[in-house]
Amino acid sequence: MFSKKKSKANLSVHVASVCLLAASIHAAVAQQQLAVSAAEGGNLWFVELTDKPVADGNSRKNVTAAQQQFRLAARDAGVTFTERRQFSTLFNGFSIEVSPAQRAKLMQLPGVKAIYPVELIQAPTADVSMAGSAADMASAIGMTGADIAQNVLGYTGSGIKVAVMDTGIDIDHPDFGGNGSNGSTSFPTARIAYGYDFVGDAFNADPSSPSYNPIATPDNNPDDCGGHGTHVAGIVGANGTVKGVAPDVTFGAYRVFGCNGSTTADIMIAAMEQAYNDGMHILNMSIGSAFQWPQYPTAQAADRLVDKGMVVVASIGNSGANGLYSAGAPGLGEHVIGVASFDNVASTSAVVEVNGQDIAYNTMTFSGPVPTAGSGDVVFIGQACNTDPLLVSPAGKIALAVRGVCPFGEKAANAINAGASAVVIHNNAPGIFSGTLGGQIGDGSVPVISISQADGLFIRAQATPVLSWTDRTMQVALPTGGLISSFSSYGLSPDLALKPDIGAPGGVIYSTYPLESGGFATLGGTSMSSPHVAGAAALLLQAKPDTPAMAVRSVLQNSADPKNWWGNPNIGFLDNVHRQGAGMVDVAGSITANTYITPGKIATGEGESGSFTQTLTVHNKGTEVVTYQLSSINALSTGGIITPSFFASDASVSFSSDTLTVAPGSSAMVDATITPASQPVNGQYGGYIVFTPEDGGQVYRVPFAGFVGDYQGIQVLAPTGNGFPWLAKLEDGFFNNCTMACSYTMQGDDIPWFLIHFDHHARYMEMNILHAGSMQPVHPVFHKTNVFDYLPRNSTATGFFTFSWDGTRIHSNGGKGKTKVVPNGAYVLQLKVLKALGDESNPAHWETWTSPVITIAR
Structure with missing residues (x-):
């Protein structure tokens, strides 16, 4: 637990080794058999093509042609799959259903840039047992200054269109202008003027659920029967018993969940494209996929929305108990505002x-x-x-x-x-x-x-x-009021980008709920913090309508207020930048700000590279000369991944000038050189660059964060207690470990299976097919299978992904795909994994494993 030294100065080496979880995670006892159901992942996959989508300037004709070429190449290579959805605008590619054996060939087809799992996204569950009142929401918006923006500055979000991608919105709810519980309200309404139901009431994408129903039955009425979307929309802009952050916005309701159960990431992209077509100004997504990369398709699509002028806000995730690098897509998107959660006061x-x-x-x-x-x-x-x-x-x-x-x-x-x-x-x-x-x-x-x-x-x-x-x-x-919520996910992004970006109240929030379920409820999660920031963006756009979508995040970050460490707030250490981002959003401060600093955040990368210099541009939008004093303050660092421990940081910042004078209506630049923290090894550190006006007034900050030491020092292929990776046989619903060798008939599921635990994200993976005797490739060039980009880490310390090999290889020089059958005989597969941000020409950045002997005996 926390051990305090006699002075803060003595804490510079080690603050504490506070466990995030109440119980230690013990290594699993090694097993020789594991259930198929224990594996993470499924049979639904995105295929991204190399040609750009329409949003990036490509023509629809070219995109259509590229997609047809992929279909033909897959046919020629004998790759069979079921096409689920086709995307052209925000993403060029498909979502497909494909068996593990066929999946292994996909990345080697011509025209394929990458493949990614279509994540199953669980519908957030609601605990409506707690008492609550409109006062709870009032206290939450008071934490962000949204009450001042409404009542003093006079901004309510009027004229701003906010899309809510969720379970829908209860169109009958009086807080959204509905007619009440008689169900007589017709969609669209004055307040819920846009939207679409992509799935229908009975849809549930979770195959493990008793109510599993993957058949979508879309319609034009996005009315809510799940509850979550109505609660989220109320935080954005209810105007009745509950008053949201921006009570006069116009809503678009894009329903991607049925009444119960789960949805899939490809449905999210379909909803994003509809919101884009409807001309929404802001999109809130209180859903996402944890442990992902910013290259994940939902994050890519969200980034393109921002490029096209829409502000995109997304919850960063509720995987705080799963440790670092647990942030989710689309919140990880480069231009997306990923939101952390603080507890209501x-x-x-x-x-x-x-x-x-x-x-x-x-x-x-x-x-x-x-x-x-x-x-x-x-x-x-x-x-x-x-x-x-x-x-x-x-x-x-x-x-x-x-x-x-x-x-x-x-x-x-x-x-x-x-x-x-x-x-x-x-x-x-x-x-x-x-x-x-x-x-x-x-x-x-x-x-x-x-x-x-x-x-x-x-x-x-x-x-x-x-x-x-x-x-x-x-x-x-609440004793934890104003502190980071225990469930809020940690960053950084696996490419060491600073995530989350900002935080807002998300723990213990009372808001609207479907009338059939009581009309109001108290819920908690980053699902609740994201709409606070979406509402803040609406007020900002009303107050400053010329603010580009790409700039909204920086404006909000500049005025945000970092909060103290949840573990012991009284000793004065700031909580991790890679957990709270810029801090608590300050809506009123962002609206009244006369200073704008770019970039709004700094990712310093690997400490191994030494000091990092960033040029900051300070824009003075006011009418008077302002001189700023420049300083910095460190936040706590963390060590470990699954169970973080906490350390004081010895990072430091120097400036090309300790003061900066900016004339009204102009800008000036200053260089900030950040010397990274020296410990803990393989840890994350961060802090804030502070701009304080000499004559008083609002203080502005720019968060920074980075990695301590050599990022490639993190082991990816951790064996866990089960001794992964495995070569395995699948028999009667169980994977049996082949510790020495195994023979396969290559019929049905009797093919080689590989169980792999990823302790950290991997940039790239491939398996090379070698002759067991000579250890030489089966072909000088075409000897690969299971080629993947941007693999997420496993969600737990003992989780694993499965891969398989059907005894074939793709023999192609970039033209039509062609499958070659590997003859009967003895082989091994050599697994190679390139670490996150690794240099493929540096052998030290690769991890390898060679399988036991695989005998193919058809």
């Missing part, structure tokens, strides 16, 4: 009264109905785990237990089985919390609630505590 909770004192509570998921009247004696029963006897009998009374050691459901069940009329669980750390019982207990009639540690200790200090149920609510300050 306050929330509304229901109230019980104990001996005259109001106590806020949250209702546990799967709790029985909570009364709004009546009372009962409270008894403290202790930990209430199976291994702990209850301190007293709670029969006929309200049982109070303390959080920790065992699940909430176990505590509640023990109390209920002992006759408790209700169960209260108090926190074992500061603040109130939410939780789930994991399922209904008994007949589901007993209420189970959670309260803060302080309130729990207060009750325990009473001689005869009596709890009275009420129908009241109260505002409760």
